[in-house]
Amino acid sequence: MSKLPDQAFRDTIGTIDGEGKRKFIFPKKPSGKFYEYRKWVSYFLLIVLIANPFIKIDGNQFMMFNILERRFNIFGFPFWPQDFYIFVLFMIVGVVFVILFTVIFGRIFCGWICPQTIFLEMVFRRIEYWIEGDRGSQIRLSKQEWNAEKIRKKGIKWTIFLLISFGIANVFLAYLIGSDTLIEMIEEGPANHMSTLIALSIFTGIFYFIFVWFREQVCIIACPYGRLQGVLLDNKSINVAYDFVRGEKEAGRAKFNKQEDRSATGKGDCIDCKQCVNVCPTGIDIRNGTQLECVNCTACIDECDLIMESVGLPKGLIRYASEDEIEKKAAFKFTPRMKGYTAILVILVGVLIGLLFLRTDVEATILRLPGQLFQHKGDNISNVFTYKIINKTNNDFKEIHFKLIGIKGTLKVVGGQMLEVPKQGMKSGTLFVEIPQYLLESDKTKLRIEVYNGDEKIETSTTTFLSPRSFD
Helix, strand or coil: CCCCCCCHHHHCCCCECCCCCECCCCCCCCCCHHHHHHHHHHHHHHHHHHHHHHCEECCEECEEEECCCCEEEECCEEECHHHHHHHHHHHHHHHHHHHHHHHHHCCHHHHHCCHHHHHHHHHHHHHHHHHHCCHHHHHHHHHCCCCHHHHHHHHHHHHHHHHHHHHHHHHHHHHHHCHHHHHHHHHHCHHHCHHHHHHHHHHHHHHHHHHHHHCCHHHHHHCHHHHHHHHHCCCCCCEEEECHHHHHECCCCCCCCCCCCHHHHCECCCCCCCHHHHCCCCCCCHHHCCCCCCCCCCHHHHHHHHHHHHHCCCCCCEEEECHHHHHHCCCCCCCHHHHHHHHHHHHHHHHHHHHHHHCCCEEEEEEECCCCCCEEECCEEEEEEEEEEEECCCCCEEEEEEEEECCCCEEEECCCCCEEECCCCEEEEEEEEEEEHHHCCCCEEEEEEEEEECCEEEEEEEEEEECCCCCC
16 A cells, blocks of 8 residues: 555554553544444344343253353253264354455454444443543543542443443353353352352453453454454455545545645545544554454444535545455455355355254263173173263153163163153163173174163164173
């Protein structure tokens, strides 16, 4: 971008001053078409985010990430530790989707979908605008002494922020331990669950710290996605971009003078009002080109369109566009790189769907007891097996029993032939299988054992039965 010779902005970030100290951002309140769209999208996603842990499908929480017990629910599908490979594949599909989306549309995820941006821009900052006023009022309030007005406004704001952070922490905890467990703990009182109360307090403190002080630094410093986009974007990626060809022209940008003909003087359409900088939540100047700090929130698009309209110039000086579109007037093309990511995503989604169809609600594992060979029981050979039955459903299994298939023999379960496995529970134990010696044609015989709940077959397990090598 030869029309922008000054590259000094790349030596620092917009939230650091010349002395290397934190420079707090007071963005102007956005308004415009894209901001209205973002509000509707954000409020819808907030409702989904808050409601997810409390929605049940067939008794399963819609979304749950119980890391401690390694139990996860995604879209109502329960995943146990034995299903962890499917959960990992879910995560990989999500990552590849975000990568593909970034290659095509840049960091649009951050501005429109990311919970950090949604909470900060559509909840906390809107409350801040309501209490402290717009950019100018906030700057004045920040600079003035701690008088009654400042104490009152800051106190009300921080109290509301703390309450919202506490609410977010509860929702976050519902994702981790389950909404039913959380509600039960609330009903029993915090005194009976001090460890959970401590965890809740820590989460509240983290969210409060992020939304009161750290803020946009999460996107600029902490979020790895911002660093990732640096290797994913190219000249064909669609971003929130400044049209430097139109904005600079031959003579560069200049203040607006309604008495002159800018096209005759060669001045660009950018009137250097700096409103795109004032409205930016990360404090960057979009006119410097694509930057890692840009979250594609579109606030600068709305503000620039408003200014262009007020001075009688065409809108779209800042818009969604690729660098090739701006510089070369090239139309968008689905590049081989994009096709490659799309092919990978389609393959992964196909594999994931196949695994979900093959996945069973009940998992039965029957294995020969380690260290044990076989025993002679008269004319029969006996093997000892261990079983483990995992009930992934929300129904209690009260009549679990086993059947030996394909060969005559007896199967005895230690503790009784009928077993009970509670919903979302597991049952393990020991069983013996005895088979007449004359039916065994090899020292290793494959056995098929079916697992029933009443009259319904719920699973089939295969194991190996050991016997002597030779027969007399």
